[in-house]
């Protein structure tokens with residue numbers, strides 16, 4: 665199998681300089697604005713992106729070290745498998761965030777909903793097209809943690 669060597673297509677510009685500044689846990693809101701700065705050599709790839717309200721951003725947890733297969737996330741007091749969480753400490757340190765596209769200024773995409781540190785490398789951007797009806801979504805342990813909190 666031939667794997668590719670990931671290369672950043674750009675970098676996140678956000679006000680977050682430290683992971684402690686980023687809201688975590690149950691009910692955390694991610695409405696902070698930021699900029700996805702795409703490198704000029706990939707600018708042509710942004711053609712027609714303006715028509716989409718939301719984007720999927722795939723990025724690297726470049727400040728994270730190692731991984732933990734079982735860990736207790738900030739949203740619960742019980743351990744869960746890494747693949748059942750959005751933990752930064754994963755075998756392949758890849759993050760995924762859905763952001764709202766506010767405007768485009770050349771190769772700079774102004775977005776809302778960043779949860780990444782300033783300078784985070786971006787691997788890819790795709791339009792967000794949800795096709796899962798709300799009634800079909802199950803939220804697993806997170807729904808249980810929310811129910812326990814609301815008791």
Ligand SMILES: C[S@@+](CC[C@H](N)C(=O)[O-])C[C@H]1O[C@@H](n2cnc3c(N)ncnc32)[C@H](O)[C@@H]1O
Nearest residue numbers: 683686725726727728750752759760780781784
């Ligand atoms: C729980 S993860 C979720 C990230 C993404 N929405 C996902 O689902 O893959 C978000 C946390 O990642 C951490 N983080 C953000 N940017 C990072 C970076 N560049 N390197 C390492 N950790 C980062 C922060 O602690 C932030 O609270």
